[in-house]
Each structure stands twice: as C-alpha cells, then as structure tokens.
Amino acid sequence: MKLITAIVKPFKSDAVREALSELGVSGMTLTEVKGFGRQKGHTELYRGAEYVIDFLPKAKLEIAVADELTEQVIEAICKAANTGQIGDGKIFVSNLEQTIRIRTGESGNDAL
Secondary structure (H helix, E strand, C coil): CEEEEEEECHHHHHHHHHHHHHHCCCCCEEEEEEECCCCCCEEEEECCEEEEECCEEEEEEEEEECHHHHHHHHHHHHHHHCCCCCCCEEEEEEECCCCECCCCCCEHHHHC
16 A cells, blocks of 8 residues: 655645546545745735745645555646646655554555
C-alpha cells in the first residue's frame, strides 16, 4: 500500500477529486495549508499599504491506495492539477506498512 500526498493549487482540488473518483478511489483527506516553493511569494496592496505574502494557500490531499493503483492515481493527479504555471504543486509517495478500519477491524487493502 502507498500513501500519496499531493500539494496542489486550492482551486484544482475538486478536479483532482473527480479524477480520482473515476478511478474508483473511495476516500481521501483534504487539508488547507500554506507554503511556498520556487513560486516564492508575492506582494499585495491592501488599503494603500504593500504586504509581502510569503506563504501561499495550497490544498494538501492524502490518499491511501493499493500498490497496483499507485501509477494511475499519480497520472490522474498530474493531469487534473496541471495548469502549466509555476506553483502547480508536488506529489510525494510513501510506503504504508499497515491500514486498519476502526469500525470493522479490517486491515491491509481491505481497509482501504
């Protein structure tokens, strides 16, 4: 099993969710986060004063998938989240040792 963590632009999170639903991914966690990479930040003008925005709003998606779905999920996220602009995001893939569904006690792929 793999844990796929994707950091994407917030307005792309619905498109990613829809793309993953089409693959049969049954669940994910979405967290609103702030961060920066090569995009750095930008300045904004508010009531005549200039402010530096260092951390930009992002959406963090966490998806647990079976090993055989990993590449399909990565491709779906890349297609759905791509705008061609700097700051489109990153995908991190980690191994999951164990997954347990609390309600039923199922474990492994059955718990996904």
